[in-house]
Amino acid sequence: MGFQRFVPFGPWNWLLLLVALECSAASSDLNESTNSSARRELNVRFAATSSEPAMTVSVFALDYDYVQIPYEVTLWILLASLAKIGFHLYHRLPGLMPESCLLIVVGVLVGAIIFGTDHKSPPVMDSSIYFLYLLPPMVLEGGYFMPTRPFFENIGSILWWAGLGALINAFGIGLSLYLVCQVQAFGLGDVTLLQNLLFGSLISSVDPVAVLAVFEEARVNEQLYMMIFGEALLNDGISVVLYNILIAFTKMHKFEDIEPVDILAGCARFIIVGFGGVFFGVIFGFISAFITRFTQNISAIEPLIVFMFSYLSYLVAETLYLSGILAITACAVTMKKYVEENVSQKSYTTIKYFMKMLSSVSETLIFIFMGVSTVGKNHEWNWAFICFTLAFCQIWRAISVFTLFYVSNQFRTFPFSIKDQCIIFYSGVRGAGSFSLAFLLPLSLFPRKKLFVTATLVVIYFTLFIQGITIGPLVRYLDVRKTNKKESISEELHTRLMDHLKAGIEDVCGQWSHYQVRDKFKKFDHRYLRKILIRKNLPKSSIVSLYKKLEMKQAIEMVETGVLGSTALSVPHQAQRTQETKRLSPEDVESMRDFLTRNMYQVRQRTLSYSKYNLKPQTSEKQAQEILIRRQNTLRESARRGHSLPWGTRAGTKNIRYLSFPNSNPQPARRHPRVAEFTDDDGSDSELPAVTFSTRSPTGWLQTLRNTIPMKSLRRGGKLGYRRNASPEEPAAGGGRAISGSKRLFHAVDEEYESGEESEEENAAAGSRRSAEHGPSRDRHRSHSPLLRRK
Amino acid sequence: MGSRASTLLRDEELEEIKKETGFSHSQITRLYSRFTSLDKGENGTLSREDFQRIPELAINPLGDRIINAFFPEGEDQVNFRGFMRTLAHFRPIEDNEKSKDMNGPEPLNSRSNKLHFAFRLYDLDKDDKISRDELLQVLEKVDVEQKMSIRFLH
Numbered sequence: 026m027g028f029q030r031f032v033p034f035g036p037w038n039w040l041l042l043l044v045a046l047e048c049s050a051a052s053s054d055l056n057e058s059t060n061s062s063a064r065r066e067l068n069v070r071f072a073a074t075s076s077e078p079a080m081t082v083s084v085f086a087l088d089y090d091y092v093q094i095p096y097e098v099t100l101w102i103l104l105a106s107l108a109k110i111g112f113h114l115y116h117r118l119p120g121l122m123p124e125s126c127l128l129i130v131v132g133v134l135v136g137a138i139i140f141g142t143d144h145k146s147p148p149v150m151d152s153s154i155y156f157l158y159l160l161p162p163m164v165l166e167g168g169y170f171m172p173t174r175p176f177f178e179n180i181g182s183i184l185w186w187a188g189l190g191a192l193i194n195a196f197g198i199g200l201s202l203y204l205v206c207q208v209q210a211f212g213l214g215d216v217t218l219l220q221n222l223l224f225g226s227l228i229s230s231v232d233p234v235a236v237l238a239v240f241e242e243a244r245v246n247e248q249l250y251m252m253i254f255g256e257a258l259l260n261d262g263i264s265v266v267l268y269n270i271l272i273a274f275t276k277m278h279k280f281e282d283i284e285p286v287d288i289l290a291g292c293a294r295f296i297i298v299g300f301g302g303v304f305f306g307v308i309f310g311f312i313s314a315f316i317t318r319f320t321q322n323i324s325a326i327e328p329l330i331v332f333m334f335s336y337l338s339y340l341v342a343e344t345l346y347l348s349g350i351l352a353i354t355a356c357a358v359t360m361k362k363y364v365e366e367n368v369s370q371k372s373y374t375t376i377k378y379f380m381k382m383l384s385s386v387s388e389t390l391i392f393i394f395m396g397v398s399t400v401g402k403n404h405e406w407n408w409a410f411i412c413f414t415l416a417f418c419q420i421w422r423a424i425s426v427f428t429l430f431y432v433s434n435q436f437r438t439f440p441f442s443i444k445d446q447c448i449i450f451y452s453g454v455r456g457a458g459s460f461s462l463a464f465l466l467p468l469s470l471f472p473r474k475k476l477f478v479t480a481t482l483v484v485i486y487f488t489l490f491i492q493g494i495t496i497g498p499l500v501r502y503l504d505v506r507k508t509n510k511k512e513s514i515s516e517e518l519h520t521r522l523m524d525h526l527k528a529g530i531e532d533v534c535g536q537w538s539h540y541q542v543r544d545k546f547k548k549f550d551h552r553y554l555r556k557i558l559i560r561k562n563l564p565k566s567s568i569v570s571l572y573k574k575l576e577m578k579q580a581i582e583m584v585e586t587g588v589l590g591s592t593a594l595s596v597p598h599q600a601q602r603t604q605e606t607k608r609l610s611p612e613d614v615e616s617m618r619d620f621l622t623r624n625m626y627q628v629r630q631r632t633l634s635y636s637k638y639n640l641k642p643q644t645s646e647k648q649a650q651e652i653l654i655r656r657q658n659t660l661r662e663s664a665r666r667g668h669s670l671p672w673g674t675r676a677g678t679k680n681i682r683y684l685s686f687p688n689s690n691p692q693p694a695r696r697h698p699r700v701a702e703f704t705d706d707d708g709s710d711s712e713l714p715a716v717t718f719s720t721r722s723p724t725g726w727l728q729t730l731r732n733t734i735p736m737k738s739l740r741r742g743g744k745l746g747y748r749r750n751a752s753p754e755e756p757a758a759g760g761g762r763a764i765s766g767s768k769r770l771f772h773a774v775d776e777e778y779e780s781g782e783e784s785e786e787e788n789a790a791a792g793s794r795r796s797a798e799h800g801p802s803r804d805r806h807r808s809h810s811p812l813l814r815r816k
Numbered sequence: 817m818g819s820r821a822s823t824l825l826r827d828e829e830l831e832e833i834k835k836e837t838g839f840s841h842s843q844i845t846r847l848y849s850r851f852t853s854l855d856k857g858e859n860g861t862l863s864r865e866d867f868q869r870i871p872e873l874a875i876n877p878l879g880d881r882i883i884n885a886f887f888p889e890g891e892d893q894v895n896f897r898g899f900m901r902t903l904a905h906f907r908p909i910e911d912n913e914k915s916k917d918m919n920g921p922e923p924l925n926s927r928s929n930k931l932h933f934a935f936r937l938y939d940l941d942k943d944d945k946i947s948r949d950e951l952l953q954v955l956e957k958v959d960v961e962q963k964m965s966i967r968f969l970h
Contacts, residue, residue, distance in 0.1 A: 522878065522954065526937065529882040530906055532872040535850040 132396015232456025
């Protein structure tokens with residue numbers, strides 16, 4: 026069974042290993058032949074030609090040194106990508122271990138090859154390359170994909186936890202290790218306090234996002250998610266700031282006489298660095314948002330603007346010795362809201378994908394480099410130091426988690442349970458950040474650098490592999506439900522009903538948030554910021570084209586699922602033969618159960634879904650589509666039955682596939698026009714209106730929409746047995762409802778069109794406020810009404 | 817429209833709601849902000865449209881029933897007291913630790929009140945009985961294939 030797991034992993038990687046081996050073999054040959062001039066970096070080519078007199082004009086020659094560095098880097102990245110493909114092919118693996126584990130394994134493999142063939146690895150990692158090129162994409166991606174609303178709702182707790190937690194961890198580990206070093210028996214007497222503190226600061230930088238994917242399936246509530254996310258985001262910044270401050274200290278005071286003035290200066294510096302970085306980030310975010318307002322005609326440069334401005338914010342902050350990481354994070358967060366409204370749809374997608382790509386390349390390189398330096402001769406193993414480091418990491422994390430959360434629970438409406446705190450404690454997985462910082466320690470100040478590097482590597486491996494792999498089962502264990510007992514189907518149905526009810530009431534209650542502050546900010550935002558930063562005259566056809574796009578897509582989907590639905594129906598048809606017997610045989614029950622699970626609604630779960638390594642569609646987009654599809658279906662039925670008041674019972678909506686179904690990933694590539702094979706009468710009937718709707722002009726569609734909404738709501742009212750309400754009341758209410766109904770639809774689409782991540786009520790509130798009040802969006806409102814008014 | 821102050825909750829009202837429903841002070845204030853943010857017409861009551869504006873309720877198969885549960889018989893507007901009264905059913909059950917107040921009415925989140933609420937969800941025509949059709953409709957609403965549900969009841 027274990028072997029089977031690696032089978033999809035196998036063939037590609039063997040191939041690539043062979044290629045890599047060949048290349049390294051070739052390069053080692055070349056190395057020998059060009060008498061060590063290959064080891065120097067860039068003028069290799071000229072060196073080779075000058076040191077060897079060419080005998081003849083060679084028809085075919087191999088010049089590896091010229092391309093060595095980019096070649097090997099590319100090869101590494103490709104190898105990692107192939108490994109990732111293999112990783113995801115076996116679909117259970119991503120739930121078992123974080124993807125970072127995989128990257129490390131690949132890195133170790135490459136490192137083994139390089140070590141085995143005695144090949145000098147290209148100098149990918151040095152201080153400037155890491156800080157200037159490898160780090161910004163990762164941080165940018167983290168900041169850009171952060172869900173802003175939960176972040177700002179929990180920002181007090183997040184700042185408290187991330188900031189103080191990092192500080193406590195850093196100083197705690199550093200001091201404890203210093204005490205350990207004082208014990209003469211371990212041979213660590215020459216490690217000074219400052220060095221220990223520095224080590225503490227770099228080892229306390231965690232990368233918990235790596236484990237988020239592992240327990241994504243277990244239901245993790247939003248707050249917990251946000252804490253982990255926020256910690257990851259701010260943690261990098263804080264550790265790097267601490268690191269730099271302590272390095273500055275180390276450089277200044279080689280004799281360890283640090284005065285209190287210096288410590289105070291250090292603290293002040295910490296604060297200035299942090300806030301200054303954020304300040305610059307915000308400014309650059311606004312500038313770039315402003316610029317995207319004018320890029321309608323050259324939408325191809327929009328991604329460029331986004332990336333360049335974020336990078337610029339990082340560089341400017343670094344110039345002033347402020348925290349570039351916090352700057353770039355703040356820039357991404359600020360920029361995102363406005364940029365997403367301004368840029369075209371394609372630029373939006375490009376930005377997202379490109380960001381993911383850049384960050385995954387960076388991370389891959391770092392992890393591979395980590396693997397490469399694992400297999401090598403530059404290690405110093407000291408049992409005491411390493412074991413104590415491991416122990417202290419865990420102990421101090423536990424201390425910081427439990428004390429800090431105990432305090433912050435007093436002030437929260439949603440206190441974190443002990444279970445949540447355990448999960449947070451256990452998700453303290455170290456990642457690439459610690460390794461990079463350890464690797465970049467200047468050797469002159471740290472004669473025992475190898476010791477630190479080794480210890481860091483051990484901690485990373487331990488936490489990543491052991492904690493990363495076991496956290497999934499742990500979370501599922503802590504979240505235990507009574508899945509063992511096989512419920513009867515009626516129990517299942519009624520439990521489902523209760524789940525839906527609970528979800529509905531939760532939605533009515535809305536999210537807990539500090540409405541006052543947020544409302545004030547929203548008002549300010551609408552009145553001033555949006556006027557400046559958002560484009561005017563958004564083309565009204567974009568909304569209409571979005572409708573058409575969704576319409577077509579759904580029509581196609583309906584064709585497909587119609588076929589699927591009819592094949593799926595054959596199962597109960599056969600089973601119906603045993604209708605006489607009252608008792609259901611177990612097979613029938615099983616088939617019923619399967620059928621039910623395939624066709625039932627999925628209960629809405631308020632959990633965010635973020636994956637570090639790929640993009641998933643945002644929940645509000647899916648929701649908007651879902652709402653549209655459902656309304657269209659109910660419209661179609663009423664349209665199908667003619668245009669009189671449909672008081673009869675609703676025909677079966679069997680062929681409709683809703684997005685909220687569990688296995689709802691329709692393959693859009695399969696577009697077989699099998700309309701001819703349609704056997705189901707109702708189904709084919711429903712197709713025709715769909716097709717004609719999509720080809721009719723958009724105004725016609727909207728008009729039909731408007732006409733049929735009153736009927737739909739009437740019919741719904743009828744269905745629920747409200748017949749005793751006076752019927753003249755209904756049309757009037759229906760008429761009023763039509764406008765709000767169609768507006769609602771526009772809101773639903775607006776969500777998708779604008780920005781994915783604000784809460785729906787905000788958007789609805791904003792939308793209505795927008796349409797009712799002043800502002801640039803009056804244009805949009807005006808664009809709605811002529812479409813509606815035209816009969 | 818005026819300022820927010822005109823629609824703020826008065827203290828006596830808050831106390832009454834607290835006694836009736838058992839919510840805590842901060843919970844009531846939060847729910848009041850939610851109420852006002854849902855209330856687009858700013859007249860202190862919610863209508864059905866206000867509820868329908870919540871998008872998640874639109875995809876919820878029980879959305880209509882949930883909305884109807886808030887509105888008492890035949891009315892179309894619900895004020896804050898009614899809103900809180902319905903929501904109070906969903907508080908966790910406190911298994912009578914302190915005041916076993918047998919004289920007063922049962923708290924809204926007692927077991928039997930919860931069961932009554934659930935019963936009312938099923939009972940669409942409010943005749944205090946769940947007919948077979950109503951049960952069928954419930955199952956349909958959870959969007960089961962219609963043939964399945966009929967067959968299941970046989």
